[in-house]
Amino acid sequence: MQTLGEVLEQTRKRNPQGIAIELNEERLTYEQLSMRVKRVAQRLQSYGLTSHDIVALLLQNTPASIIGFLALAWSGIGTIPLDPNIPPSELQTIKQQIPFVALMGERNNLNHIEQIAASRQFIDIASILANDKTQFSETEELGPTSDARSTFLYHFTSGSTGAPKAALHSQGNLVNGGALYQQTYQITSTDTLFIPIPLYHSFGMIGGFVTALLSGARVILNKRFVPSQIVNTIAQQQVSLLFATPMIYDLVARCALRETPDLKTLRYCLSSGSALSTETIEKFQARFGKPIYSVYGCTEVGIIASRWNSAHNWPLQALGRPLQGNCIRIVDEDGIDQPANTRGMLLVQTPAMFSGYYQHPEATWNVFSDNWYITGDIAYVDEQGFLYLVGRKDTFINVGGKKVNPTEVEGVLQAHPKVREAIVFGQNAGSAGEYVQAVLVLREPATTDEIAAFCRQRLATYKVPSHIQVVDEFAKTSLGKIRRSYYSNNAETPEDMKHSLVGHQIRR
Structure with a gap:
């Protein structure tokens, strides 16, 4: 296993004048990137920070933030990558969970947390780069002081289906995850990777940046999204x-x-x-x-499966195939492997697997089975090895003893021409189990009658939503994922909705 610092040095020696990062008019070669990472790493070490410490990094899509990230990795300092627009209250909650000793970022871009940015616990990357002109000769180069197997990254899950938890990753995990992308998509130093998504998410960080670092490729960043x-x-x-x-x-x-x-x-x-x-x-x-090409994976284990060659005749509904180096199993509730085309729980092993959740031993125990990660997804594999996702086990709805897959119902709802987006979940119906509730974002006004009739033509009666709520827009994560847990925890009850359904009008 390798550290990110070792990968950076290998790439620098192999491709020193190659462009590493580009944002508007700012360009850094791999030689320049390496020099600046060492400069910041030396300053961090002069502050007394060691591999026993944890720093929260407000990770923007900028060269300075990438330098800060690599400097922390170089020094082996535990790192929590965070949204630079995180509210102060949420930052405080994270600090209560993980006692980080300092916050790191770019002060000029953090107006919403001025008090924190002005505190003695704040490390301004831009200021270090502007004021420290340390140079390193070949004979006195600052070497990486990190370990590829030790915990480095405290990476919070998205929280779209529950409370966010910090998945623990070593630097070796991150490098292995990037290598999967590099090998699958045959990425080399001649490639240019464009990453208009947040680097604090694993897809941008590992799929995009770490892959480029391994390959010596050029990374294009942008700070504002304009289609x-x-x-x-x-x-x-x-x-x-x-x-x-x-x-x-x-x-x-x-x-x-x-x-x-x-x-x-x-x-x-x-x-x-x-x-x-x-x-x-x-x-x-x-x-x-x-x-x-859809990439199927998660924060805990990285990329699992994808499509990667347009010449292949990929089935439309398939996620793709597991990447080389990944292993998957489809098992029943007793852990017995299932034959092709039989639905079951998806278990995976990847070279990028995390070691567990920070201070959540029970949650960690629940997602591992003999070193296999339990994804929580229901899936099947066909005779050609293509992987198909059916839904999540923990979101299946128990309607009078019959199981309803929310993904199936959502697909039908979203096929209605007046529905733009839909989520479906179960709500407690007492002794009857659960009832099906839907929350919709509409393209144009609709009535419950027409939505329900549309569903009844395509679904068994027990699968048709009993209650429908309409919102103007869904609350989403920064990657555009709907915050499902918010709606299932705050859904209107039938009592709330009974007056709104008079005249068959859907409640907004």
């Missing part, structure tokens, strides 16, 4: 791999352009963070002539 600029950047910068979310692909597919540029250099459009709709795939490919 038309995404397209123009791909064309102008000759981007070969795009890392984005379904929400970004959907907005790009529908954005206004004076003319559609030629994206001939774009080899792969990779998508992760939430489910990718068939509508978005078709619109994007019709407009730009490029397929979108």
Whole structure:
């Protein structure tokens, strides 16, 4: 296993003048990146920070933030990557969970937490880079002081289906995770990777940046999301791999352009963070002539499966195949392996697997079975080895003893022309078990009668939502994933809704 510092040095020696990071007019070669990482690492060590400490990093999509991240890795200092726009109250909650000794970021970009940024516990990366001009000769180079197997990253899960927990990763995990992307998509130093998604999420950090670091590739960053600029950047910068979310692909597919540029250099459009709709795939490919490849994975174990070659005849509904080096099993409730085309619980092993959740021993115990990670997803594999996702075990709804898969119901609801987005979950119905509740975002006004009739034509009666609530927009994570737990915990009850359904109008 290797540390990120060792990977950086190998790449620097192999490709010193290659462009590592580019943001607008700011460009850093791998030689310059290495020098600045050492400079910040030396300053961190002069502050007395060691591998026994933990620092919270407000990780922006900027060269300075990447330098700070690599400097922490170089020094072996535990790191919590966080959204730079995190509210102070949420930051305080995290500090109560994980007692970090300092907050690190770029002071000029943190106006919403001025008091924290002005405190003695704040480390300003930009200030270190501006004021410290330390140079290192070949004979006195500062070497990495980290360990590839020790806990380095405290990476919070998205919290879309429950309370966020910090998944523990070593630097070796991160390097192994990047290597999976590098090998699967054949990424080299000639590639340019565009990452218009947050680097504090694993898809941007590992799939995008760590992969580029391993390959000696160029990374293009952007701080503001404008759909038309995404397209123009791909064309102008000759981007070969795009890392984005379904929400970004959907907005790009529908954005206004004076003319559609030629994206001939774009080899792969990779998508992760939430489910990718068939509508978005078709619109994007019709407009730009490029397929979108879904990446299936999670914070705990990294990338699990994907599609990676347009020449293959991939089944439309399949996630793809497990990547080389990954292992999967489909098991029943007794842990017995299931044959092809039989649904069961998906268990995985990857070279990027985490070691557990920070101070959550019970949650850790519940997701491991003989060194296999229990994803919580229900899936099956066909005879050709293609993986299909059915839904999540913990979200199945028990309606009078019959199981309802929310994913199936959501698919039907979203097929209605007046429905833009839908989520479905179970609500307690006492001795009857649960009832099916749906929350919708509409394209245009609709009534319960027409939505229910549409569902009854396509679903068994017990699967049709008993109660429907409409909201203007869904609350989502920064990757565009719907915060399901918020709606299931705060859903309107039948008593709340009974007056709103008079006249068959859906409640907003």
